[in-house]
Amino acid sequence: MSPATAASSAAAAEAAADRRAASPARRRVLETASALFYAEGVHAVGIDRIIAEAKVAKATFYHHFPAKDALVDAYVAEQFRFQREIAEAFLAEPGDGDPRAALVRVFTYMTEAGADPAFRGCPFVNVAAEYPDPEHPVRRTIAEHRAWFLDLMRRLLAAADDPAPDRTAGILLLLRDGLTVRCYLDDASDLRPVLEDALERVLGVAPES
Amino acid sequence: MSPATAASSAAAAEAAADRRAASPARRRVLETASALFYAEGVHAVGIDRIIAEAKVAKATFYHHFPAKDALVDAYVAEQFRFQREIAEAFLAEPGDGDPRAALVRVFTYMTEAGADPAFRGCPFVNVAAEYPDPEHPVRRTIAEHRAWFLDLMRRLLAAADDPAPDRTAGILLLLRDGLTVRCYLDDASDLRPVLEDALERVLGVAPES
DNA sequence: AGCACTCTAGACAGACCTGTCTGCTAATCT
DNA sequence: AGATTAGCAGACAGGTCTGTCTAGAGTGCT
Numbered sequence: 001m002s003p004a005t006a007a008s009s010a011a012a013a014e015a016a017a018d019r020r021a022a023s024p025a026r027r028r029v030l031e032t033a034s035a036l037f038y039a040e041g042v043h044a045v046g047i048d049r050i051i052a053e054a055k056v057a058k059a060t061f062y063h064h065f066p067a068k069d070a071l072v073d074a075y076v077a078e079q080f081r082f083q084r085e086i087a088e089a090f091l092a093e094p095g096d097g098d099p100r101a102a103l104v105r106v107f108t109y110m111t112e113a114g115a116d117p118a119f120r121g122c123p124f125v126n127v128a129a130e131y132p133d134p135e136h137p138v139r140r141t142i143a144e145h146r147a148w149f150l151d152l153m154r155r156l157l158a159a160a161d162d163p164a165p166d167r168t169a170g171i172l173l174l175l176r177d178g179l180t181v182r183c184y185l186d187d188a189s190d191l192r193p194v195l196e197d198a199l200e201r202v203l204g205v206a207p208e209s
Numbered sequence: 210m211s212p213a214t215a216a217s218s219a220a221a222a223e224a225a226a227d228r229r230a231a232s233p234a235r236r237r238v239l240e241t242a243s244a245l246f247y248a249e250g251v252h253a254v255g256i257d258r259i260i261a262e263a264k265v266a267k268a269t270f271y272h273h274f275p276a277k278d279a280l281v282d283a284y285v286a287e288q289f290r291f292q293r294e295i296a297e298a299f300l301a302e303p304g305d306g307d308p309r310a311a312l313v314r315v316f317t318y319m320t321e322a323g324a325d326p327a328f329r330g331c332p333f334v335n336v337a338a339e340y341p342d343p344e345h346p347v348r349r350t351i352a353e354h355r356a357w358f359l360d361l362m363r364r365l366l367a368a369a370d371d372p373a374p375d376r377t378a379g380i381l382l383l384l385r386d387g388l389t390v391r392c393y394l395d396d397a398s399d400l401r402p403v404l405e406d407a408l409e410r411v412l413g414v415a416p417e418s
Numbered sequence: 419a420g421c422a423c424t425c426t427a428g429a430c431a432g433a434c435c436t437g438t439c440t441g442c443t444a445a446t447c448t
Numbered sequence: 449a450g451a452t453t454a455g456c457a458g459a460c461a462g463g464t465c466t467g468t469c470t471a472g473a474g475t476g477c478t
Contacts, residue, residue: 025455041339043252046435057456062437064454120341121334125390129335130250146395170403171410173395174387181334181386186355194379201380201410234425255465266426271467 026064028054034075038123042130073137079123080145099159114183121184171202235273237263243284247332251339282346288332289354308368323392330393380411
């Protein structure tokens with residue numbers, strides 16, 4: 001096979017992959033599965049139910065995903081993409097450009113999202129609870145998300161001239177995880193003052209709200 | 210049935226229940242199931258495997274537990290009891306009786322427990338991830354544990370003359386949950402300074418270690 | 419001796435699981 | 449025109465799941 005042929009066939013394969021990823025049936029499957037996985041857990045939801053609710057033939061499902069695990073991985077990756085988009089929107093928000101204010105906005109958003117009655121905790125933590133093997137692709141994607149979030153905190157803190165960005169970022173990660181757990185498992189009606197107090201003690205800044 | 214007969218039959222039933230709870234077979238089942246549930250998740254472990262590893266007949270299992278859910282509930286209740294015992298041991302520890310020091314001890318212990326390679330996060334959070342219905346008995350037991358821990362923090366803080374025990378206890382609960390998640394999912398080798406810093410910022414006290 | 423209880427071994431039913439395969443239609447690309 | 453691809457419907461295999469049931473052995477209480 002000549003280099004030119006190899007290049008063109010690689011391009012063709014890439015185009016085919018793009019087309020496949022954009023397929024409506026595939027999107028329907030991923031959306032249905034995401035909702036079900038999040039609401040009920042991965043092991044609790046079978047393929048049959050997903051394809052029935054997504055109105056997709058079984059062969060079509062296995063055409064797009066080699067196995068259920070691949071779907072779970074796609075679900076986790078999708079959540080990762082989603083959270084990155086939200087974060088970017090928050091950082092690009094018109095404002096005074098104060099990175100500390102951006103941090104507070106992120107946490108305020110999280111408490112609001114957590115107040116939704118359909119909120120069922122952090123999807124990454126929940127999936128990790130069902131996937132014990134840290135080498136599993138799903139777990140690797142989850143680890144990527146965590147590294148990304150920690151780094152995001154660190155960058156914002158460094159921009160805000162925090163005296164110890166590494167340690168403070170670590171604390172904020174603890175708070176983030178604690179927040180999702182609490183919103184899921186506890187009555188979070190009185191969470192607001194607790195979070196404001198926490199941010200004040202950790203960052204030395206009070207949210208404006 | 211005379212009152213006396215009723216009383217004696219009630220006592221007999223109670224004694225039988227005690228005997229049943231103390232049965233070696235039942236204990237073996239619960240121990241095996243606890244280890245497996247924690248290590249691999251509830252839905253991922255079947256009854257067949259539990260009874261095989263516990264070396265118990267299936268009829269014996271269903272003699273002690275009406276259904277798998279009852280076993281899961283027993284598992285969660287057992288974890289609750291376990292954590293209470295640990296906490297009581299910590300509080301009864303001979304020392305200066307400083308409740309703030311007791312708080313720090315609790316968190317130091319948690320980081321040490323979380324460093325175990327077999328650590329797989331908080332069993333309550335992991336089980337809750339697989340049980341979406343908040344009215345489920347298992348979820349109720351989990352809620353009891355969380356209320357207990359929050360109250361324990363609150364009592365210790367009140368004894369330490371914390372200016373806002375309710376809010377501080379809420380923050381410590383956030384830290385606790387964040388801690389377990391982090392020990393499970395992240396490289397927690399550099400966790401110690403982060404936690405010390407967090408406790409210092411939240412409590413205004415540095416751990417002595 | 420008689421009875422109740424605990425336990426073992428394992429068959430069994432009925433449901434559900436993942437994943438494969440056949441056969442068909444229709445669109446799209448070369 | 450021919451080939452590839454996406455999609456649908458649904459049967460099927462082989463396994464695992466929970467939970468029930470039969471049949472019998474041992475043990476302790478009365």
